[in-house]
Amino acid sequence: MITQDFIKDRLDYDPLTGIFVWKVNSRGKHKKGSVAGCVWKDKARNGENKRMEYILIGLGGKLYKAHRLAWVLTHGYIPYEVDHKDGNGTNNSIDNLREATHTQNMWNRGKNKNNKSGFKGVTSHQGKWMSQIRANGDCFKKSGFATPELAYEWYCEKSKELHGEFSRV
Numbered sequence: 001m002i003t004q005d006f007i008k009d010r011l012d013y014d015p016l017t018g019i020f021v022w023k024v025n026s027r028g029k030h031k032k033g034s035v036a037g038c039v040w041k042d043k044a045r046n047g048e049n050k051r052m053e054y055i056l057i058g059l060g061g062k063l064y065k066a067h068r069l070a071w072v073l074t075h076g077y078i079p080y081e082v083d084h085k086d087g088n089g090t091n092n093s094i095d096n097l098r099e100a101t102h103t104q105n106m107w108n109r110g111k112n113k114n115n116k117s118g119f120k121g122v123t124s125h126q127g128k129w130m131s132q133i134r135a136n137g138d139c140f141k142k143s144g145f146a147t148p149e150l151a152y153e154w155y156c157e158k159s160k161e162l163h164g165e166f167s168r169v
Contacts, residue, residue, distance in 0.1 A: 002064065002069075004072055004073060004076050007069055007072060007073055008073065010022065011059075011073075013070055013073050015070070015074060015093060015094040018091055018096070019035060019092075020036040020037055020055075020066060021033060021035055029058075036066075037066050038056055040053065041053050042089070052089050053089050053090050054089040054090065055067075065082075067082045067084065067097055070092050070094055070097060079099040080102070081100045081101065081102055081104075082097050082098070082099065083097070083099075083100035083104065083105045083108055084096055084108075085098060085108070087109070087168065103136075104166040105166075107135075107163040108166050108168045117129070117152075118148065119148050119149070119151065120152070120155065120169065121151075121152070121159070122151040122152050122155060124148075126143070128144050128145055128146065129144075129147060129148045130144075130145065131151040131152070131154045133159055133162060136162075140162070142154050152169075155169070
């Protein structure tokens with residue numbers, strides 16, 4: 001398991017920008033003072049048909065996501081998951097990161113790639129519009145909206161109620 005001291009010996013981290021810089025030279029891999037890491041496109045999608053991008057940094061023969069290293073440096077431990085509040089996996093400023101469960105992390109996704117209404121949580125249903133949202137194993141639905149915008153208004157209110165700070169509308 002990677003430790004705070006191990007990271008501190010090798011990297012500087014700017015909590016405002018989220019950028020890591022090497023403190024040491026490595027045999028042909030990186031130079032002291034250079035920006036650490038590279039952009040990696042995850043197989044998972046962020047819900048908007050875009051591959052999620054993260055910064056990966058190699059330490060001690062292993063690759064780590066930069067947001068997890070930032071969390072360790074700032075808080076001293078690795079949580080189960082670290083969520084990017086703004087949905088941008090390359091924005092590793094500490095103010096953009098928060099500890100999350102897997103469920104909370106999924107709440108902070110964009111609309112699904114197969115969405116046809118243009119609004120997260122909104123589908124057509126029997127000639128009208130319906131909103132649907134899930135939280136803690138329960139599914140909440142409301143149908144009969146005249147427009148997708150009205151259905152989305154309901155979704156936004158329900159999302160804020162059910163998902164709290166992890167609501168992404």
